[in-house]
Amino acid sequence: MKVEFYKHNVSEEDKMECRKVLDSLFLTTGEMVKQFEEQLARYLGVEHAVGVMSCTDALFLALRYCGVGPGDQVITTPLSFIATANAIEYCGAQPVFVDVDGATGNIDVRRIEAAITPRTKVILPVHLYGQMADMKTVRTIADRHALKIIEDCAHCIEGERDGIKPGQLGDVGCFSFYATKNITCGEGGALVAHTADAAAWLSRARLHGMSKNAADRYAKKYEHYDMEFLGYKMNMTNIAAALLVHQLESIEQLLVKKEAVSQQYDTGFRDNSHIARPAVVPGSKHARHLYTIWVNSAKRDEYMHALQEKGIGVAVNFRPIHLMKYYREKYQYAPGSYPAAENIGNATITIPLYPKLTADEVAYVIAAVNEVVTA
Ligand SMILES: *Cc1c(COP(=O)(O)O)cnc(C)c1O
Numbered sequence: 516m517k518v519e520f521y522k523h524n525v526s527e528e529d530k531m532e533c534r535k536v537l538d539s540l541f542l543t544t545g546e547m548v549k550q551f552e553e554q555l556a557r558y559l560g561v562e563h564a565v566g567v568m569s570c571t572d573a574l575f576l577a578l579r580y581c582g583v584g585p586g587d588q589v590i591t592t593p594l595s596f597i598a599t600a601n602a603i604e605y606c607g608a609q610p611v612f613v614d615v616d617g618a619t620g621n622i623d624v625r626r627i628e629a630a631i632t633p634r635t636k637v638i639l640p641v642h643l644y645g646q647m648a649d650m651k652t653v654r655t656i657a658d659r660h661a662l663k664i665i666e667d668c669a670h671c672i673e674g675e676r677d678g679i680k681p682g683q684l685g686d687v688g689c690f691s692f693y694a695t696k697n698i699t700c701g702e703g704g705a706l707v708a709h710t711a712d713a714a715a716w717l718s719r720a721r722l723h724g725m726s727k728n729a730a731d732r733y734a735k736k737y738e739h740y741d742m743e744f745l746g747y748k749m750n751m752t753n754i755a756a757a758l759l760v761h762q763l764e765s766i767e768q769l770l771v772k773k774e775a776v777s778q779q780y781d782t783g784f785r786d787n788s789h790i791a792r793p794a795v796v797p798g799s800k801h802a803r804h805l806y807t808i809w810v811n812s813a814k815r816d817e818y819m820h821a822l823q824e825k826g827i828g829v830a831v832n833f834r835p836i837h838l839m840k841y842y843r844e845k846y847q848y849a850p851g852s853y854p855a856a857e858n859i860g861n862a863t864i865t866i867p868l869y870p871k872l873t874a875d876e877v878a879y880v881i882a883a884v885n886e887v888v889t890a
Pocket residue numbers: 568569570571572595596598599641667669670690691692693703704
C-alpha cells in the first residue's frame with residue numbers, strides 16, 4: 516500500500532470558483548481577495564484580514580509593521596519551520612530563541628521573561644502542530660514589558676485555547692495556505708489585525724506602499740496613485756483567493772475528519788510504550804495540522820526509513836532552527852543550547868494526517884508504525 520504524506524482538499528467547487536476568476540478581467544488582487552479576507556476575519560473573530568502570497572511574507576510585513584529593524588531582538592521558538600526565524604533575519608533583527616515545553620513542543624512561557632532585553636521588540640510564538648501556545652500568558656508578559664506580539668498561525672486556523680482563537684490576542688496574526696497546510700492554494704498567506712490603521716498599513720505595504728491598487732484604479736474614475744512609503748510586492752491574487760473561499764467554508768467539517776484520524780492514531784499507539792506524543796492541554800481545541808510521534812532518537816531515522824519502505828509518507832517537524840548551519844554559525848549555537856527543542860527534534864516523526872485518509876490507510880499506518888517502532 517502507498518499512503519501519501521498529504522493530499523489537499525481542492526474540490527470541484529474550488530475549481531469552478533477559480534474558473535470564474537480566470538474568465539474575468541482581474542486575475543490579481545481584487546474582489547475575490549476582498550471576499551476571502553472578510554470571510555477569514557469573520558471565521559477568526561477579528562476585525563481585519565489582509566491576503567498575501569505566503570506566511571513568510573505575512574511574518575515579514577508584521578515585523579516591519581511592529582517597527583522591527585536592525586539591532587532589534589524578537590523572541591521566538593527554535594522548534595518551528597525556518598521561515599519563522601528567517602523573517603526576523605530579513606528585518607536585520609536577531610531571533611532570540613526560548614526553549615519549548617517538552618510536553619507540547621510550544622514555546623515555554625515560563626522562560627520568556629528571562630530572555631527579554633532592552634532590545635526586545637516582539638514576542639513571536641508559533642502554534643505548533645495546530646495547538647495554540649499559551650496566549651493569555653504571552654499577552655500578560657508582553658503588556659508588562661510593552662512588547663508587541665506576532666502569532667505564527669501557519670499550523671492553526673481552527674484552533675482555540677482558553678476561549679481565544681489564533682490571531683485574537685496578538686497584535687498581528689500570520690497564516691499560511693502553502694501546499695500542505697490546513698487549507699491551501701499552493702502558495703498563499705494572510706495577516707489579521709485589530710485596527711483599521713494596521714490593516715491599511717499592511718494592505719499598502721503588500722503592494723509597494725501604493726495608495727490604490729489596480730482594481731481600484733480601473734473600477735472607478737481614474738485617480739492617480741501615490742506611493743506613501745517603501746512597500747513590497749506580496750499581494751494575494753484573485754486566483755489564489757478563489758481556491759480558498761470554499762475550503763474555508765468547509766474547514767470545520769475537514770477538521771472533524773482529521774480529529775477522527777488523530778483519535779484512531781491515539782488509540783492505535785496507546786499500548787506501544789516506545790511511542791510518546793505531544794500533550795493536548797485542557798481547554799485547547801487542536802487544529803490537527805500535524806500528527807507527530809516521538810520515538811527513541813537513536814532509532815528515529817531507521818524507523819522513518821522503514822516506514823518509507825512500507826510506502827508511508829513521513830516527515831520531520833522540526834529539526835530545531837538554531838542548529839541549522841546558518842544560525843549555528845552566525846550565533847554560535849551548539850547542541851545543548853535548547854535541550855527540550857532538540858530532544859523533540861531528534862525523536863519526532865510526522866505521519867500522514869488529512870481528511871482524505873481512508874479507514875484502510877489509517878489501519879495500515881497504525882499497524883506499520885507498531886511493527887517498526889519496537890525499542
Ligand atoms: C509553513 C510554515 C511557515 C511558512 O509558510 P509559507 O506560507 O510557506 O511562507 C511559517 N511558519 C510555520 C510554522 C510553517 O509551518
